[in-house]
Each structure stands twice: as C-alpha cells, then as structure tokens.
Amino acid sequence: MSAIDLSPGALFAGQFRVVRPLAKGGMGAVYVVEQVATGRERALKLMHPALVSDEKSIERFEREARIGSRIASEHIVEVIAAGVEREGPTPWLAMELLSGETLDERVSRGGPPPRTETVQILRQLAHALTAAHRAGIVHRDLKPENLFLAESRREGVPFTLKILDFGIATLQEANASGVEVAKTTQAVGSPLWMAPEQTQVGKVTPATDVWALGLITFYLLTGATYWRTLRSGGSGLTALLVEILVDPLESAGERARELGRGDALPPGFDAWFAMAVAREPTRRFRDASAAFEPLFALLEGRSASIEAFAATTASPSGPPSVSSSQPATRALKPRDAPEAKSAEASTPAPKREAAAEERAGAGARRALPAALLALALIVS
Numbered sequence: 001m002s003a004i005d006l007s008p009g010a011l012f013a014g015q016f017r018v019v020r021p022l023a024k025g026g027m028g029a030v031y032v033v034e035q036v037a038t039g040r041e042r043a044l045k046l047m048h049p050a051l052v053s054d055e056k057s058i059e060r061f062e063r064e065a066r067i068g069s070r071i072a073s074e075h076i077v078e079v080i081a082a083g084v085e086r087e088g089p090t091p092w093l094a095m096e097l098l099s100g101e102t103l104d105e106r107v108s109r110g111g112p113p114p115r116t117e118t119v120q121i122l123r124q125l126a127h128a129l130t131a132a133h134r135a136g137i138v139h140r141d142l143k144p145e146n147l148f149l150a151e152s153r154r155e156g157v158p159f160t161l162k163i164l165d166f167g168i169a170t171l172q173e174a175n176a177s178g179v180e181v182a183k184t185t186q187a188v189g190s191p192l193w194m195a196p197e198q199t200q201v202g203k204v205t206p207a208t209d210v211w212a213l214g215l216i217t218f219y220l221l222t223g224a225t226y227w228r229t230l231r232s233g234g235s236g237l238t239a240l241l242v243e244i245l246v247d248p249l250e251s252a253g254e255r256a257r258e259l260g261r262g263d264a265l266p267p268g269f270d271a272w273f274a275m276a277v278a279r280e281p282t283r284r285f286r287d288a289s290a291a292f293e294p295l296f297a298l299l300e301g302r303s304a305s306i307e308a309f310a311a312t313t314a315s316p317s318g319p320p321s322v323s324s325s326q327p328a329t330r331a332l333k334p335r336d337a338p339e340a341k342s343a344e345a346s347t348p349a350p351k352r353e354a355a356a357e358e359r360a361g362a363g364a365r366r367a368l369p370a371a372l373l374a375l376a377l378i379v380s
Contacts, residue, residue, distance in 0.1 A: 016035055029045075047092070071131045130288045
C-alpha cells in the first residue's frame with residue numbers, strides 16, 4: 001500500500017494518526033491508529049490494492065462495514081468509521097481495537113477451558129449469534145479463529161467475546177408475506193467448520209451457523225476438532241470433504257473417547273450434537289436460540305428440560321437418529337409429531353434409518369466432485 005503514507009505519525013483520512021502496523025492478511029493490512037478527535041486507539045483496516053478492482057472483494061469489505069450496525073449485541077466488533085481514500089483508491093474501516101486472544105489461541109495454549117469458562121464463552125456467543133439470526137444475518141464462517149476473547153472493561157468479567165469477520169455473512173431475504181427465506185449464495189467458508197450446504201452454490205439459513213456451533217462446542221469441551229481425518233494423518237481437502245459429506249457421522253461421545261476425553265461431555269450431549277450437525281439443514285436446530293437453550297440445560301445439569309424444546313426446535317422432518325453409549329436422550333425426538341400414515345410406517349425403524357442414510361450418502365457422493373471444485377476455489 002505504498003501509495004498511502006502509513007508510516008508512524010502519518011495522518012490518515014484527516015482523522016487517524018498511524019501508530020504502528022498490526023497485521024497483514026489476504027484481504028489487506030491492519031494498523032493501530034489514534035483517532036485524533038477522541039485520543040482513542042483504533043484498528044484501521046485497509047483493503048489490499050490488488051483487490052480494489054475485484055467487485056466481490058469490495059462487496060465483502062463493504063458488508064463488514066455495514067453489518068455490525070444491524071446486530072444489537074456488544075459481542076460484535078464495533079465499526080467506528082469507513083470510507084474510501086482517494087489514493088489507490090483504497091477502501092478502509094476503522095474499528096474498535098481489541099486486546100486479547102482468539103479462541104483457537106486460548107485452546108491451543110491451555111487446552112479445553114474449565115466448564116465454568118466454557119459456559120461463559122458460549123453464553124456470550126449465544127447473545128451475539130442469537131441477535132444476528134434475529135436480524136436475519138447468517139455469519140457463514142464461524143470458527144475458533146473468528147471468536148476473540150477480548151480483555152474486559154467490566155469488573156468481575158474475565159473477557160468479552162467478539163465475533164470477527166462478517167465479510168461473508170449473508171442477509172436473509174423476506175418474501176411478500178414478510179417471512180424470511182433462505183438466500184442462494186456461492187460456495188464459501190472455512191472447510192474445517194463449514195456446513196455441507198456451503199460446499200456448493202445453494203441456500204444458507206441460520207441452521208448453517210448451527211453446524212459450526214456444534215463443532216465449536218465439541219472443540220471447547222475436548223480441546224480437539226471432531227474430524228478424525230486431521231488426527232489420523234489423513235491429508236488433503238478430499239479426505240476431509242469425504243468425512244464431512246459421506247462417511248457416517250459417529251457420536252460425539254465416541255470421538256471424545258478416542259481423544260481420551262470421554263468424561264468431558266455432559267450426559268445427553270450426543271443427542272444435542274447429532275441434531276446440531278445433521279447433514280440435512282432442516283433436521284438441525286433451526287437457529288442459534290433453538291440450539292443454545294437445550295445446550296445450556298445440558299451443561300448446567302438440567303437435561304430433562306431439553307424435552308420441552310424438542311417439538312419446537314426440530315423441523316417437520318424430525319431430528320436425526322443418534323448412535324451413542326451415553327444415556328439416552330428422548331428430548332430430541334418430537335413427542336407430538338404425527339405418526340406417518342404411509343406404507344413406510346410399517347418398515348422397522350432401523351431399516352428406514354439405514355435407507356435414509358444410504359439415500360443421503362448417495363446424494364453426497366454424487367455432489368462430491370462439484371463440492372471439491374467449489375472448495376478448491378475457496379481455499380485457493
């Protein structure tokens with residue numbers, strides 16, 4: 001960004017004095033600056049000159065500037081100002097400056113947090129993500145690297161969680177009746193945490209974020225990713241994608257025991273996790289609010305209360321079946337769901353489930369080549 005003077009002491013956009021460089025990435029660079037009018041230090045983010053002519057990059061940058069104002073939560077990074085500097089021209093954002101570490105850094109440094117800290121992290125995430133979904137916003141790139149544990153300014157509060165990078169977030173659209181509907185988007189996200197529907201051009205809904213929430217919660221409780229590919233020496237995007245889209249999804253408990261962390265999950269967690277990471281979006285919790293309420297019940301030893309949410313959080317097609325050695329949790333099976341009146345009802349449940357799994361697997365296998373191409377574009 002040589003066209004703009006960003007040396008220490010230089011004045012940027014007539015209102016920010018450069019203090020020092022902070023970070024560089026694929027989208028651009030971030031500097032610590034002093035806001036002249038207030039004397040407060042801010043984070044100044046500038047788009048890389050090579051991306052200025054790319055329409056999609058511009059849209060992503062502008063979206064990050066606007067979207068935070070729609071979400072009523074202190075757990076979203078505040079954008080102070082935004083504009084386009086004439087030299088370049090260069091789009092820029094001025095944001096609150098955070099001090100702390102990402103969730104990924106926290107777990108890598110100290111392992112899985114104590115249960116009380118895990119609940120604090122998830123409660124703050126719940127506040128932000130529920131507010132985003134109520135505002136019709138789907139983040140689409142939730143991952144430990146995008147969850148920042150900032151130093152808190154409040155007494156007795158150890159940290160303030162902030163969700164970072166709403167650059168690829170999606171706004172749901174409303175139909176003529178005012179009902180929010182899914183929006184068709186391009187394949188985008190971080191492969192390790194992205195939902196199956198994100199591997200292709202298609203529709204995303206708040207349930208897309210629920211998939212990532214399930215994986216993040218497992219990561220918080222065990223200190224490791226759910227996907228076995230990354231732990232067994234499997235290499236490459238193809239192996240990971242096959243595990244995400246095709247291979248049977250084992251229970252969280254089984255994976256935790258492989259890690260020697262079988263006691264890290266609360267009773268009933270397998271059923272909650274299975275509903276969070278169902279491959280079919282309509283079989284997941286419909287949004288953050290629906291997912292978090294039973295999760296906190298489990299973490300706080302109130303697992304029986306999940307049953308009250310089951311009928312309202314599951315889609316009409318019902319929740320996925322669960323293979324688990326943990327105590328059975330009937331809560332995630334809608335009690336008042338009408339009995340099927342078709343010939344399929346006479347088929348034993350295990351056979352119906354096996355047939356459904358085979359149909360889903362066949363569909364995933366057919367979609368695999370297209371998904372691989374889409375993901376290759378994402379990570380390139």
